[in-house]
Amino acid sequence: SQQGEEDPQALSIQEGENATMNCSYKTSINNLQWYRQNSGRGLVHLILIRSNEREKHSGRLRVTLDTSKKSSSLLITASRAADTASYFCATDATGTASKLTFGTGTRLQVTL
Amino acid sequence: GAVVSQHPSRVICKSGTSVKIECRSLDFQATTMFWYRQFPKQSLMLMATSNEGSKATYEQGVEKDKFLINHASLTLSTLTVTSAHPEDSSFYICSARLARINEQFFGPGTRLTVL
Numbered sequence: 001s002q003q004g005e006e007d008p009q010a011l012s013i014q015e016g017e018n019a020t021m022n023c024s025y026k027t028s029i030n031n032l033q034w035y036r037q038n039s040g041r042g043l044v045h046l047i048l049i050r051s052n053e054r055e056k057h058s059g060r061l062r063v064t065l066d067t068s069k070k071s072s073s074l075l076i077t078a079s080r081a082a083d084t085a086s087y088f089c090a091t092d093a094t095g096t097a098s099k100l101t102f103g104t105g106t107r108l109q110v111t112l
Numbered sequence: 113g114a115v116v117s118q119h120p121s122r123v124i125c126k127s128g129t130s131v132k133i134e135c136r137s138l139d140f141q142a143t144t145m146f147w148y149r150q151f152p153k154q155s156l157m158l159m160a161t162s163n164e165g166s167k168a169t170y171e172q173g174v175e176k177d178k179f180l181i182n183h184a185s186l187t188l189s190t191l192t193v194t195s196a197h198p199e200d201s202s203f204y205i206c207s208a209r210l211a212r213i214n215e216q217f218f219g220p221g222t223r224l225t226v227l
Contacts, residue, residue, distance in 0.1 A: 035218075042205060042220035043156075088155060098144065098209055100216060102156045 004089060004103035012109040019076040021106040023089035024069075030092045032065055033100070034074050036085045043088070046074075079110045114140050116208045118219035125196055126227055132192045133222045135206030141186035142208035146216065147179075150203040162189040196226045 004025040013019055023032070031050045035043040049056045049065045049072070056063045062075040076083055089103040115138040125131050135145055143164045148156040160181055161169040168181035180192040189208075193200055203223050207216040 040203070040221075040223070043218040045215075045218070048215070098214060098216070099146070099158060099161060100207075101158070102148075105155050107153075 004091060004101060006087075006089060006103040006106050008106060009104070010107045010109070012111065013079055015079060015081055015110055015112050017079055017110075019079050019083070019108055019110070021074045021087050021089075021108070023072045023074070023103045025072075025089070025091045025101070025103070026070065027091070027093040029067070030094055032063075032072050033090045033092070034061075034063060034072075035088045035090060035102075037088065037105075038085045046087075076108075079108075081110050081112055084108060084110045114208070114210050114215075114217040116206065116217045116219040118204075118206055118222050120222060121220060122223045122225075124225045124227065127197050128195055130192055130194045131196055131224060132190055133204055133206075133224075135189045135191070135208065135219050137187045137208040137217070140208070140210050142189075143186060143211060144209040145183060145189040146207045146209070147181065147189070147191050148205045148207070150205060150221075152203075156205060159191075193224065196224070198226045200224065201226045 006023050033048045034046040037043050047058045047063050049063050060077045065072045086105045086107050088105045090100040117136045119134045145162040147159045150156045158171050159174045162181045162183040164183045170176045183189040203221050205221045206219045209216050
C-alpha cells in the first residue's frame with residue numbers, strides 16, 4: 001500500500017495545550033495537504049505545503065515538511081475543544097495526475 | 113470558495129439494489145473528479161478518477177462493473193453502486209479538482225447502509 005502513516009493514531013490533550021501530529025509518506029511529492037474531519041462529516045482543507053517549502057503557518061496551525069525524510073508535521077497551538085476531530089495528511093505524488101493519497105489519520109480529543 | 117455537493121447525504125437500501133450518488137461542483141467546472149471510500153475509523157481510499165467525457169480510471173482492486181462512474185458534464189459525476197451488499201456499506205466522498213489552482217475540493221460525503 002502507498003498509504004502514508006500518521007502518528008500518533010490518537011491524541012488526547014487539554015484545552016490550551018499544543019497538539020503535534022506527524023505524517024510520513026513513501027514517494028516524491030508535488031505537495032502535501034492537511035485536512036480535518038469531524039465525526040461522520042466531510043473533509044475540511046486546512047493547509048497545503050509545496051515540496052519546495054519547509055514551513056507554513058495559518059492562524060494557529062504550523063506545518064513543516066522535510067522531503068529528505070519524507071515527513072511532515074502539523075502543530076495546532078493553544079488547542080480548543082472545537083479542534084476535536086480526525087486529522088489526515090494527503091500527498092499529491094509526482095506523476096499521478098493530482099491523485100491524493102491519504103495518511104492513516106490522527107484522532108485528536110481536546111478536553112476542557 | 114469552491115463548493116462541492118453530494119446527494120443524497122444518507123441512503124439505506126436492501127441488498128441487491130443499486131444506488132446512485134451524485135457529486136456536483138456548484139460554482140466551478142471540474143474536468144476531473146475523484147471518488148473515495150471511507151470505512152469506520154479508517155482513512156479515505158481512492159476508488160477512481162472520473163474524467164469528463166471519458167472513461168473513469170479505477171484503482172487496483174476496485175471493480176469497475178460494480179462501481180459505475182459517469183462524468184457527463186463539467187459539474188456532475190455520478191457513482192452507482194450496483195447490486196449493493198452489506199460489505200459495500202461505507203462513507204463515500206467525492207472531490208472535484210479546480211484546475212486553475214490544482215486543488216481538490218471535497219463534498220460532504222454520502223453514508224450508504226446496505227441491509
